[in-house]
Amino acid sequence: MSVTRATPKRRRMSPADRREQLIAIGLEMLARRTLDELSVEEIAAAGGISRGLLFHYFDSKTDFHRAVVAAAAAQLIEVTEPDPSLPPAEQLTTSVAAFVDHITANRAGYLSLVRGAASGDAEMREVFDRTRARLAQRVVDNAAALGLALDVSTQLAVRGWIAFVEEVSVVWLSGHRDDVSREDLLGLVGDAFLRLIPLA
Amino acid sequence: MSVTRATPKRRRMSPADRREQLIAIGLEMLARRTLDELSVEEIAAAGGISRGLLFHYFDSKTDFHRAVVAAAAAQLIEVTEPDPSLPPAEQLTTSVAAFVDHITANRAGYLSLVRGAASGDAEMREVFDRTRARLAQRVVDNAAALGLALDVSTQLAVRGWIAFVEEVSVVWLSGHRDDVSREDLLGLVGDAFLRLIPLA
Numbered sequence: 001m002s003v004t005r006a007t008p009k010r011r012r013m014s015p016a017d018r019r020e021q022l023i024a025i026g027l028e029m030l031a032r033r034t035l036d037e038l039s040v041e042e043i044a045a046a047g048g049i050s051r052g053l054l055f056h057y058f059d060s061k062t063d064f065h066r067a068v069v070a071a072a073a074a075q076l077i078e079v080t081e082p083d084p085s086l087p088p089a090e091q092l093t094t095s096v097a098a099f100v101d102h103i104t105a106n107r108a109g110y111l112s113l114v115r116g117a118a119s120g121d122a123e124m125r126e127v128f129d130r131t132r133a134r135l136a137q138r139v140v141d142n143a144a145a146l147g148l149a150l151d152v153s154t155q156l157a158v159r160g161w162i163a164f165v166e167e168v169s170v171v172w173l174s175g176h177r178d179d180v181s182r183e184d185l186l187g188l189v190g191d192a193f194l195r196l197i198p199l200a
Numbered sequence: 201m202s203v204t205r206a207t208p209k210r211r212r213m214s215p216a217d218r219r220e221q222l223i224a225i226g227l228e229m230l231a232r233r234t235l236d237e238l239s240v241e242e243i244a245a246a247g248g249i250s251r252g253l254l255f256h257y258f259d260s261k262t263d264f265h266r267a268v269v270a271a272a273a274a275q276l277i278e279v280t281e282p283d284p285s286l287p288p289a290e291q292l293t294t295s296v297a298a299f300v301d302h303i304t305a306n307r308a309g310y311l312s313l314v315r316g317a318a319s320g321d322a323e324m325r326e327v328f329d330r331t332r333a334r335l336a337q338r339v340v341d342n343a344a345a346l347g348l349a350l351d352v353s354t355q356l357a358v359r360g361w362i363a364f365v366e367e368v369s370v371v372w373l374s375g376h377r378d379d380v381s382r383e384d385l386l387g388l389v390g391d392a393f394l395r396l397i398p399l400a
Binding site: 115125152153156157159160161162163164165166167168171172176179180184185188189192195196 | 315325352353356357359360361362363364365366367368371372376379380384385388389392395396
């Protein structure tokens with residue numbers, strides 16, 4: 001995603017483009033910062049506009065944060081999109097690797113979102129719940145292609161596996177990257193899928 | 201836990217006893233209500249004191265909610281305490297059954313806590329993080345008694361399994377109690393442990 005931060009002077013943009021530009025700047029900053037650390041002053045400055053003008057496009061700081069969180073969720077869905085040209089089992093391992101690499105590259109922001117910064121706000125929580133449900137549905141669809149049963153227990157197990165992957169990745173990112181390699185982590189969560197899903 | 205709600209008139213209690221009584225009433229109400237629905241007016245009335253006097257024992261509504269959440273976490277640790285007289289594998293299944301039965305009996309409050317009511321507050325989030333870490337540590341200790349390896353990957357897997365159990369139970373409680381029996385749920389999470397933990 002290219003962010004037009006290098007633009008030397010304010011350009012005339014449509015309101016929709018301007019919103020998108022500011023959200024993209026926020027998303028980029030969220031890689032290295034927590035949600036609480038996203039300052040609207042800096043975002044506005046990076047976009048070449050005043051703080052006041054930013055609030056012309058967003059009702060409040062919370063409104064801006066919600067837009068960035070929604071964009072972060074959409075990005076997560078996008079980067080983990082399975083490649084339909086691969087066999088189903090490889091689609092899964094490739095998606096999981098993309099997930100781990102994405103949250104590693106966006107560590108500060110990701111941890112701040114799943115560890116609560118976003119969860120005090122009902123609207124942001126809903127974005128997260130919908131994202132998890134969407135990821136789970138994709139895995140269920142994939143499991144169907146693998147010939148696995150799709151009964152309610154399987155669906156519960158898939159939801160549980162998503163939570164397993166998220167938790168293991170968060171604990172790993174928070175302080176075990178020196179003890180456990182990326183490959184070992186991917187092996188752990190991939191094996192977990194193969195062992196958990198046929199349970200049902 | 202006995203709650204002295206039947207006392208017809210206000211009794212003289214020590215401040216510590218009064219705090220404990222009010223927390224116990226809150227905890228009891230949390231079984232059928234969300235955290236947000238815990239009204240200090242009703243709690244005070246059930247304790248036979250005025251709303252104003254309640255704020256003599258707690259600095260604010262948030263302070264009272266934090267005390268109730270801490271008590272709920274302590275209760276969860278207590279009801280899932282393994283019975284050391286049982287063999288290690290049975291200690292685990294008994295603890296998991298106690299967990300599922302406890303959150304079923306305290307459904308409204310439990311769902312409100314894990315689904316965010318408590319997570320907007322950094323102090324309450326910390327109570328939850330500590331509780332999860334404590335539950336995980338107990339399982340790690342239990343796994344040692346089962347002769348399982350205790351390396352970092354195993355510990356990650358245990359944290360992941362705790363998240364698996366929590367997520368599967370929450371999804372089940374939220375709308376699958378008619379499709380999946382308690383026994384099937386316990387079988388799913390118990391089998392998940394046996395399959396996940398030796399992974400490392």
